[in-house]
Amino acid sequence: xxxxxxxxxxxxxxxxxxxxxxxxELGFLDNSWINIGLxxxxxxxxxxGSTALVVGARDxxxxxxxxxxxxxxxxxxxxxxxxxxxxxxxxxxxxxxxGPLGILILVGFFLAIYGVGWSAILSIMFGRAISGVMNQVGxxxxxxxxxxxxxxxxxxxxxxxxxxxxxxxxxxxxxxFVGPGKLILCFGILFLIFSHKSWGDIANAAPLAPFDDxxxxxxxxxxFNLAAGFGWWxxxxxxxxxxxxxxxxxxxxxxxxFAAAVLGELVGLFAALSLGSHDPTAWMIPLGxxxxxxxxxxxxxxxxxxxxxxxxxxxxxxxxxxxxxxxxMPWGLLTGALxxxxxxxxxxxxxxxxxxxxxxxxxxxxxxxxSGVTAMDYLVLRRGRIKQCDVFNDGADSDYAYWRGIxxxxxxxxxxxxxxxxxxxxxxxxxxHGPFIWxxxxxxxxxxxxxLHYGLTRTMVMPARRGxxxx
Amino acid sequence: MTxxxxxxxxxxxxxxxxRLNIIADPSYMDPARTDISGRELGIWFAVTATIxxxxxxxxxxxx
Numbered sequence: 001x002x003x004x005x006x007x008x009x010x011x012x013x014x015x016x017x018x019x020x021x022x023x024x025e026l027g028f029l030d031n032s033w034i035n036i037g038l039x040x041x042x043x044x045x046x047x048x049g050s051t052a053l054v055v056g057a058r059d060x061x062x063x064x065x066x067x068x069x070x071x072x073x074x075x076x077x078x079x080x081x082x083x084x085x086x087x088x089x090x091x092x093x094x095x096x097x098x099g100p101l102g103i104l105i106l107v108g109f110f111l112a113i114y115g116v117g118w119s120a121i122l123s124i125m126f127g128r129a130i131s132g133v134m135n136q137v138g139x140x141x142x143x144x145x146x147x148x149x150x151x152x153x154x155x156x157x158x159x160x161x162x163x164x165x166x167x168x169x170x171x172x173x174x175x176x177f178v179g180p181g182k183l184i185l186c187f188g189i190l191f192l193i194f195s196h197k198s199w200g201d202i203a204n205a206a207p208l209a210p211f212d213d214x215x216x217x218x219x220x221x222x223x224f225n226l227a228a229g230f231g232w233w234x235x236x237x238x239x240x241x242x243x244x245x246x247x248x249x250x251x252x253x254x255x256x257x258f259a260a261a262v263l264g265e266l267v268g269l270f271a272a273l274s275l276g277s278h279d280p281t282a283w284m285i286p287l288g289x290x291x292x293x294x295x296x297x298x299x300x301x302x303x304x305x306x307x308x309x310x311x312x313x314x315x316x317x318x319x320x321x322x323x324x325x326x327x328x329m330p331w332g333l334l335t336g337a338l339x340x341x342x343x344x345x346x347x348x349x350x351x352x353x354x355x356x357x358x359x360x361x362x363x364x365x366x367x368x369x370x371s372g373v374t375a376m377d378y379l380v381l382r383r384g385r386i387k388q389c390d391v392f393n394d395g396a397d398s399d400y401a402y403w404r405g406i407x408x409x410x411x412x413x414x415x416x417x418x419x420x421x422x423x424x425x426x427x428x429x430x431x432x433h434g435p436f437i438w439x440x441x442x443x444x445x446x447x448x449x450x451x452l453h454y455g456l457t458r459t460m461v462m463p464a465r466r467g468x469x470x471x
Numbered sequence: 472m473t474x475x476x477x478x479x480x481x482x483x484x485x486x487x488x489x490r491l492n493i494i495a496d497p498s499y500m501d502p503a504r505t506d507i508s509g510r511e512l513g514i515w516f517a518v519t520a521t522i523x524x525x526x527x528x529x530x531x532x533x534x
Binding site for chain 2: 017018021059062065066069070076084085086218246247248249250251254258388389392
């Protein structure tokens with residue numbers, strides 16, 4: 001009889017080790033369904049709703065397509081091809097770019113903000129959806145920022161933790177049902193919108209909170225959607241890691257992430273413009289009535305759970321490679337510990353959830369340069385070659401030790417890209433500068449970071465024979 | 472999981488070494504480990520560029 005698995009770093013699925021052929025569970029279709037399940041999640045409705053803040057239906061459609069296709073096309077080649085090929089956990093593999101200490105800094109600072117922020121937003125959305133159900137069915141009177149929403153958000157976090165405990169297989173099976181269900185929800189909402197309103201009504205509906213300049217509004221909408229596309233960077237690598245072919249690692253991003261996200265966001269855009277609210281939990285009952293609305297809200301809650309699980313799966317794997325303190329920690333304990341800050345944030349539902357679009361813009365300031373740096377590093381500088389044993393080697397003899405475990409070239413490139421972003425677009429005030437209305441902020445940030453990384457690596461890292469670029 | 476862990480012969484290090492040895496074996500065949508072709512990458516960017524240019528053209532045309 002085979003020994004019971006110990007869910008520590010020794011298991012590839014729950015750890016950082018390279019997966020073997022027999023452990024690659026995802027074919028083209030499975031990966032597509034997982035991506036659809038992720039992309040069409042309720043965050044797509046939130047993004048569509050945020051787009052409706054600044055643009056109407058016609059401009060919104062193009063902004064959603066343009067932003068997502070640029071973001072997804074660069075993000076996918078920057079992370080999914082390499083993790084799919086080597087089967088190594090994404091942040092462990094990224095030691096080849098940033099160094100072992102460098103990736104720790106990246107995970108601790110950046111990924112923590114991203115994972116905790118998104119999970120908090122989704123759990124609060126779960127809280128608002130279920131409180132809407134309780135208000136409708138149970139006659140309660142829970143306000144959108146009441147403590148009841150917080151307690152329901154904590155319930156979402158608890159369920160997510162239990163599911164996460166079961167690992168990627170649980171997510172895979174759940175998404176086989178939830179993925180198609182979310183497609184049905186999208187088409188159902190579209191049907192209900194267009195049974196109440198004509199296309200003319202929606203097309204003529206004014207944006208909810210636009211700025212004075214129409215061109216600026218359009219580019220801000222594109223920027224939100226670029227942020228959405230680039231924002232998949234920390235999530236998808238640890239899924240494509242389990243794919244069986246390079247094709248299955250790459251193309252589902254277009255079918256699943258791009259196409260499904262566009263569909264979900266369009267639903268959000270049209271619903272927000274029709275109903276005058278950017279909050280998806282406020283749409284369902286006015287659109288579908290009590291029964292349909294309550295059913296839809298319950299499903300929104302379930303869909304949010306799958307999204308939280310997916311985000312946290314990647315985050316926990318990232319922590320695994322953070323060092324010996326985490327690698328031997330039981331999976332359940334590690335995942336539970338990382339949910340603690342989400343619980344704290346859930347006590348401030350209004351401040352987090354209603355400023356969602358600012359959070360989105362801040363994440364783009366990081367992920368657009370990250371996508372540029374990692375794509376340039378793997379595809380151009382390394383031409384797809386990574387010394388796998390050195391990725392797991394903390395010692396000074398590792399090719400990826402760089403200087404004291406940090407690759408300054410990659411961090412300088414990231415900083416350069418981030419500064420370009422901030423110079424063009426302030427994520428906090430949404431103030432735009434210079435050529436933002438022509439080129440956005442994420443695209444120049446991504447390109448500048450990639451070029452900087454190339455130049456610094458050629459002039460500083462390679463002459464010092466660090467980074468294993470000659471491998 | 473790192474080779475330079477404090478305990479030099481723990482379960483995870485042995486498992487890592489086992490996997491790296493399997494992967495390093497020249498006879499080990501895993502279709503996922505083949506490099507994506509330049510042609511396929513070209514098609515990827517051609518398809519996404521077509522979608523992008525189509526959307527921009529329609530937006531410009533609508534204005």
